[in-house]
Each structure stands twice: as structure tokens, then as C-alpha cells.
Amino acid sequence: xxxxxxxxxxxxxxxxxxxxxxxxxxxxxxxxxxxxxxxxxxxxxxxxxxxxxxxxxxxxxxxxxxxxxxxxxxxxxxxxxxxxxxxxxxxxxxxxxxxxxxxxxxxxxxxxxxxxxxxxxxxxxxxxxxxxxxxxxxxxxxxxxxxxxxxxxxxxxxxxxxxxxxxxxxxxxxxxxxxxxxxxxxxxxxxxxxxxxxxx
Numbered sequence: 001x002x003x004x005x006x007x008x009x010x011x012x013x014x015x016x017x018x019x020x021x022x023x024x025x026x027x028x029x030x031x032x033x034x035x036x037x038x039x040x041x042x043x044x045x046x047x048x049x050x051x052x053x054x055x056x057x058x059x060x061x062x063x064x065x066x067x068x069x070x071x072x073x074x075x076x077x078x079x080x081x082x083x084x085x086x087x088x089x090x091x092x093x094x095x096x097x098x099x100x101x102x103x104x105x106x107x108x109x110x111x112x113x114x115x116x117x118x119x120x121x122x123x124x125x126x127x128x129x130x131x132x133x134x135x136x137x138x139x140x141x142x143x144x145x146x147x148x149x150x151x152x153x154x155x156x157x158x159x160x161x162x163x164x165x166x167x168x169x170x171x172x173x174x175x176x177x178x179x180x181x182x183x184x185x186x187x188x189x190x191x192x193x194x195x196x197x198x199x200x
Contacts, residue, residue, distance in 0.1 A: 004032045011077040014090035019097060030074060030101050031108065073110050074098055075124050075142075083133040092138070099141060106142050107149035121157045125183075128174065129166035139174045143181050150182050162186040 007026050010018045019026060075098060081091030098104060111119040128139045142148070154162050164183040167175050 004029050007032075007074060008072055008077050011074055011094055012080060014081055014087050014094070016090055016093050016097075019094060023097070026074075027101050027103065030098060030104050032073075073108055073124070075104075075106065075108075076110065076122070076127055079127055079131065079134060082135060082138055083131060088135070092135075095138060095141070099145060104145075105147045106145045107147055107152035109152065109155060119158065121155070123152055123155055123157070123163065125153050125163035125178075126155075126157055126161070126166060128171065129163035129178070130170045132171040132173065134171070136173050136177075139171075140177060143174075143177060148181065153178075153181060154184050154186075156186050160186065 003022075003025055007019070007022075007029060009015075075095070078091055078095045078098065081087040081094065099106075106124055109121055109123050111121050124142060128134050128142060143153075154164075156162055162184060164175065164178050164185050167178055167183075168185070
């Protein structure tokens with residue numbers, strides 16, 4: 001099993017001590033994205049370098065045909081702990097550890113191939129926009145991080161949403177915070193809910 005896979009598993013399990021024991025290793029792989037399946041097969045992890053880089057076609061088809069595959073980044077994994085009261089404290093300790101790494105980048109995009117040769121795209125900002133269980137102070141830590149990038153903050157995902165669109169519907173508590181960082185709305189293309197326009 002690769003160190004990236006172990007790292008992600010330790011985060012999902014809230015194994016703070018195991019993460020601390022290997023900080024010297026995990027600091028070097030903090031920005032890796034894992035594409036994995038139930039078979040624990042590890043696919044190339046370097047797609048973070050360019051969010052629009054397409055994977056090798058053979059690998060692309062293998063992931064696409066495997067319904068159990070997923071894409072994950074350490075900072076997305078830790079959000080699962082922060083959503084639950086029982087694991088929130090462990091989540092806080094881990095995310096503070098991760099954000100203390102000098103080389104960490106909060107402005108990443110994880111992708112999973114779709115049937116139409118496109119990609120399902122998620123950023124950390126989309127995730128906190130649609131999860132109202134993430135504590136507001138954690139959202140502030142992420143959005144105030146030095147690696148926060150405006151282009152990624154306003155990335156339009158596979159469902160035609162920017163993070164601010166999602167926050168307007170699901171996590172209103174961080175709408176003003178997102179706007180203060182330069183987040184913009186992108187009205188959804190096609191059917192679906194659209195946030196109400198502000199009256200001047």
C-alpha cells in the first residue's frame with residue numbers, strides 16, 4: 001500500500017498519532033490526490049499539477065468502468081471528521097497539522113472521469129460551500145490560507161456551480177466570507193435552483 005493511501009486512511013480513521021509519527025513523510029505528499037478503488041489500486045497521483053490535464057486513456061477507462069473508484073485529497077478527507085460532533089476534535093487537530101505544512105496548497109481540484117469524456121470536478125471551496133456542518137472557523141482558516149487562489153475559488157464545477165452558488169443554498173453562514181475573498185456567483189445553466197438576485 002502506498003504512503004499516500006496510508007495517509008488518507010489515517011485521516012479518515014482520525015488516527016492523529018499515526019499521522020504525527022510520519023509527519024516527515026506526509027509533508028512531502030500533502031498535495032497528492034489519490035484515485036483509488038476497493039481493490040486498493042493506486043492510479044497516478046500527479047494530476048494536481050494541472051486541473052485540466054487528462055489522464056492516460058487506458059487508465060481513464062479503467063477508472064470510469066470501476067463504479068467504486070473515487071478521488072480524494074487529504075484536506076477533503078479531513079472534512080468527513082469535521083462534519084460529525086463525535087470526531088470534530090480529531091478533525092480540528094488534523095486539519096491544523098495539515099495547514100501548518102509550509103508547502104500545502106488549499107487551491108486544488110480533484111477530478112473523476114465521467115462517461116462523456118469530461119471530469120467530475122471538486123475543489124475544497126466547493127466542499128465547504130455545500131457542507132453546512134463544517135464549522136465556520138475552519139472555513140475561515142481555509143479561506144485565509146496564503147495558498148488560496150482566486151481562480152480556483154471561482155472554478156465552475158461539473159454541475160455548473162461555483163462555491164458561492166453552493167454556499168448561497170447550503171451554507172449561508174460563509175457567504176459573506178466567500179464574497180470578501182472575491183468569490184463570484186455563476187447562475188446554474190439549465191434546470192435547477194438558482195439563488196435569488198440581490199436587490200440593489
